[in-house]
Amino acid sequence: xxxxxVLVVDDDMINRKLMAxxxxxxxxxxxxxxxxxGQEAITLLKDLNDIDLVLLDIIxxxxxxxxxxxxxxxxxxxxxxxxxxxxxxxxxxxEALNSxxxxxxxxxxxxxxxxxxxxxxxxx
Numbered sequence: 001x002x003x004x005x006v007l008v009v010d011d012d013m014i015n016r017k018l019m020a021x022x023x024x025x026x027x028x029x030x031x032x033x034x035x036x037x038g039q040e041a042i043t044l045l046k047d048l049n050d051i052d053l054v055l056l057d058i059i060x061x062x063x064x065x066x067x068x069x070x071x072x073x074x075x076x077x078x079x080x081x082x083x084x085x086x087x088x089x090x091x092x093x094x095e096a097l098n099s100x101x102x103x104x105x106x107x108x109x110x111x112x113x114x115x116x117x118x119x120x121x122x123x124x
Contacts, residue, residue: 003030004122005050009041009068010034010057010086015107019055019086022111028122038063042071045078053121055114058087058096066092069099082121084114 006029010016013036020032033051035041039062045051054072058065065085072078084103085096093104103117 004028004052004118005031005033005048006118007033007035007041007044007051007054009036009038009054009060009065011036011060012057015057015086019109019114022109022114023118025111026115026118028118037061038065038068041068045072045081046075049077051081053118054081054083056083056085056101058085058092059089066095066099069096069101073100084117084121 006023008016008019016034020034023029023032033044035044037060056065056068069083072081082102083100084105085101086105086107086109088107090106096104102121105113105117
């Protein structure tokens with residue numbers, strides 16, 4: 001699958017920029033959209049209708065990643081969008097996966113890890 005539109009959700013601007021730089025190297029990714037918290041992410045997901053994949057930080061102000069996952073799961077339009085959770089907190093892994101995340105990456109994110117997971121999820 002090519003022409004993916006990826007939403008990167010992280011409250012840390014540096015993390016978003018690093019992730020965007022990594023994603024730009026992937027030829028299957030056509031567009032990168034950024035959100036600085038969960039509330040903004042949900043708004044973008046509802047407004048845009050064409051997000052193919054979400055890279056979601058868990059620990060954020062306003063609305064954390066677990067709340068985003070729960071909202072996405074309860075919304076028929078959003079529940080089929082694959083989500084890869086990114087966090088420094090390994091203890092959140094099972095909660096994130098139980099809340100509907102498709103995969104989990106511990107920060108700092110290694111480029112080959114994220115590319116492998118994106119490849120696998122985009123071929124589902």
